[in-house]
Amino acid sequence: MFSRRAFLGGSLATCATSFACGQTSEPQPTILRLERRDIEVNGKAASILDIRQPGGMLGVETEVGKAFRVRVENHLSEPSLIHWHGLKPPWRQDGVPDISSPPFAPGESADYDFPLTFDGTFFMHSHQGLQEQLLMSAPLIIRDPQAPKQQEIIIELADFSFTPPEEIYAALRKPAMGVMSGMSMGAGMADMPDMKMGGDAKPDLNDVKYDAFLANRRTLADPEVTKVEAGGMALLRIINSSAMSAYHIDLGQIEGDLVAVDGHAVAPIRARRFPIAPAQRLDIGLIFPKGPGAYPILAILEGDRSQTGVILVAGDAEVRRAPELADQASAPIDFDLESRLRAEDPLAAQQADRVHRLELTGAMSGYQWSINGVAYTKDTPPLPVFAGERVELVFVNRTMMSHPMHLHGHFFQVVDINGERFAGAMRDTVLVPPKTTVTVAFDADNPGWWAMHCHLLYHMEAGMFTTIRYV
Known part of the structure; x- marks a missing residue:
């Protein structure tokens, strides 16, 4: 109760x-x-x-x-x-x-x-x-x-500004916004012709210029340092609780096995870098080399050099400060990883009983964000769904910014990217890059009135939000 x-x-x-x-x-x-x-x-x-x-x-x-x-x-x-x-x-x-x-x-x-x-x-x-x-x-x-015991390292990422969030949002909403403390016009706003849909339009990656990026409430000027066992194993549980920022997780000299996304197991993928959008989580298994060593685990801001992270230390290795700027800016996040993820426990194969097409609409000019051209209000009717249905949501991004779309109260499976069907990861938040289409499927097995929205905080506040309701 x-x-x-x-x-x-x-x-x-x-x-x-x-x-x-x-x-x-x-x-x-x-x-x-x-x-x-x-x-x-x-x-x-x-x-x-x-x-x-x-x-x-x-x-x-x-x-x-x-x-x-x-x-x-x-x-x-x-x-x-x-x-x-x-x-x-x-x-x-x-x-x-x-x-x-x-x-x-x-x-x-x-x-x-x-x-x-x-x-x-x-x-x-x-x-x-x-x-x-x-x-x-x-x-x-x-x-x-029942799972084998191993060391776990929780890393919660956040973006921070000394500017109050209400001021950030008010400045973003101004029709013509100049650069101010705590703000950035972003690629699209600095060059408005690039925001036109079509042609050689450029994506907008970071609406807000943050003062710092944090890992477990700390910057790389004073990072969290965690002892690990030389030659041992550890599980990274990485949570992106940032309001607006996506990152590339950089494991440095160690390769890691991505074993779960958003809390759901996937067929392991080994790499040194993994993207993470706002509200997503990554579980990454690490095996450390034998002997002493210091291993920075960094999160590099998408499309930028800013980075944060923690330091893992085995033995009596010297701990050196990691720079707060990477050598070069990271790339925009695309479907390279998402298209390779495969759920360990996928949904049962079944035709959709209902399909909702959800166009992600809006523009940086005036900071207007919506779904199917409608900015959410309390009068916006919920999407119709019936209990027991297999439902597919087709996210069509008409804008020049990525949107991490989150559904409350359910898991969903990524089943289609740009028209290519596959049995992708189970998630609760999926990133839809500019000018792309992603389809997810879920079973309507938790009756109620549920939110569904972009997990970029200021996009949600501006109206990229809707609901699903069934009994």
Whole structure:
């Protein structure tokens, strides 16, 4: 059940509930506190939002087969609501304001309780306003207790600006925008003729010029350093919780095996570089060379030289600072990896009962983003779906910017890229590059009212958002 209660009014402190007093055989909920705190970025204090347990752990780490029994307490001075990205909760516990439930006010809490039937790398984040830009996100790791034990290294990527997100968004929406602190016109806005659809149009890669890129809340000026075993194994769980930024993960001198995307197993692919769009996750297995060594794991901003990351160290190896700029700008992300991914546990072969064609529309001029030419409002009707159907969503990108499209409450399988059918990866977020078409398939097996949107925060805010509803 989803519930709301005022926790600052003393209900928990006075043991008014069995959870607070421990007078029940059921396990107590994991407490998550929404709080504001300061970190240091580029030598300056930066105010961010956090999702932490009372003991300091960011997010939740649990096991498949257990209940997701969590109480979220709002210690902020503003309303909030948390979405469990990639999970399949009952609709009312999905955490989307005014669709699954209203946001809860300062001093209130919300309870969540639903079974966990799968393992993988997921995350949680605010779906309230622009709070996600203020780093209100955290890992959500579900482990298989039967899986072999190995070292795990969680890396959460984020983009950071000292400019308040409301100011970023307001500047983006101006019809004629100049460069300002915390902003970038981007390729398309700097050269408006290039935004015309067709011809030699150029893609726009990065709308916002960020002040820093973070890995586990730190820059490469003071990176997280983790000890690993020489000759041993480790699993990287990489989460891109950035509001707007995609990256290329660079493993440097080590080759890694990509074994899962968005929490779902894929046939392993070995490489030194892997792309990751906003809201996507990568699980990469590493085997370290014997003997001491230092191994930077870097995330290079798409189309840019900016990078962040962590340092893995085996033995007594010397740790050298990694530069915050790569030697050269990375390439735009395309379908090279996506077209090679194959699900280990694909959907059953079945014809689609229903197909929705979703044209991703809009332009950088005036920062207008939409689906099928309609910017979402509360009056936008949901897409029709019936329980039990196999549904295909055909994403047709008419714009000059990539859009990572996310469906709530379901997994989907990538089944077609630009007209080529294949049994691709199971995901919850797929990147649709400019002028391309991607088809995904899902089973309508979780009734409710579900959000579907571009996971670029300011695109979603501008209207590239819709819903699916069925009973």
